[in-house]
Amino acid sequence: MAGQQPRLHLWGVTTSRTLRAVWALHELSLDYVPHPILPRTGETKTDEFTRINPRQKIPVLQDGDFTIAESPAIIAYLSDTYGTDDNRLVPNDARLRATWLEWCFHIAMELDATSLYVMRRHRDLKHIYGDAPIAVESASQYFETQLRHVVHALGDGRRYLVGERFTSADMLLTTCLVWAINYGVPVPPICHDYVARIAARPAYQEALRANLAPPPPATEKHDA
Ligand SMILES: N[C@@H](CCC(=O)N[C@@H](CS)C(=O)NCC(=O)O)C(=O)O
CATH class of the missing domain: 3.40.30.10 (Glutaredoxin)
Incomplete structure (x- = not known):
């Protein structure tokens, strides 16, 4: 209103x-x-x-x-x-919903928390969480192995992870793949193609702009 x-x-x-x-x-x-x-x-x-x-x-x-x-x-x-x-970003059908939930947990736990966030904590944020190059290398390799599930699913020629339509599982996966690519983790071409396709969505482009840091407050100007 x-x-x-x-x-x-x-x-x-x-x-x-x-x-x-x-x-x-x-x-x-x-x-x-x-x-x-x-x-x-x-x-x-x-x-x-x-x-x-x-x-x-x-x-x-x-x-x-x-x-x-x-x-x-x-x-x-x-x-x-x-x-x-x-x-809607969540499937209604019980089996599709179960598969969607499986993907959401897999991405949030294995790709995000156990891999990328470990790399972030022990490399970029090492001044807070401690420098641990072995943990970073191992997390990167773990990401690659856990990504096999994604590569296998997309290899079936599917456009989206769950059923025939875009769901929040695609949103979680896209954010993790972009994060991994930015971190230099090897990501297969099929995942790059998937990211390019999903990232072309207008809502994603709008969200990238809306997710930026606000400009610093203008400092007062005083005439000399
Ligand atoms: N599992 C949470 C993770 C949230 C999280 O760790 N957020 C970080 C930034 S990405 C944060 O707020 N850190 C607090 C701080 O550093 O001040 C989610 O997916 O929302």
Whole structure:
């Protein structure tokens, strides 16, 4: 309604995980109020944000009096609550839904948490989590072996991971593949083609822009 504030509030920008939530809002054409806080700036540790998410992590979505964190859960909530037959990101059919869930867990656990996030913590963020080159190398190799499941699925000539339509499993996978490519992890051509196809979606391109850090506050200019 004109002049009314959207009820959805999204906290966090700039990371692969915040991109997933922003992307879902754009896929579902939902208005929201952005709270563009950044990781490791102290903004996730304020009293206000800690009350919203005691884990002190982004992204977090607020929908009225309901709060939900964890990027895969945020997307599923948005789709289940606001998705239509045309744009939903989660399958309805029981078996497709089970396969979708299997992919979501596989990507979030094996590709993200156990591989890419280990590389991030012990290379880029080694000043916080410790320098561990062996863990980084092993995590990179683990990503490659776990990606076999993806290569096998896409090798069947499928456009999307689950059934015949785009789901949030494709969003999780795309963000992990882009992350891996940026980290120099070897990714087979079939995955590059898949990323190029999914990344051409208008909602992804809009989300990339919406996920950028806000410009620094303008400094006051004083005449000499
Ligand atoms: N499993 C969570 C991971 C969330 C997470 O680790 N977020 C990081 C940024 S990507 C964060 O908020 N770190 C807090 C900080 O560094 O201040 C998800 O998928 O949403």
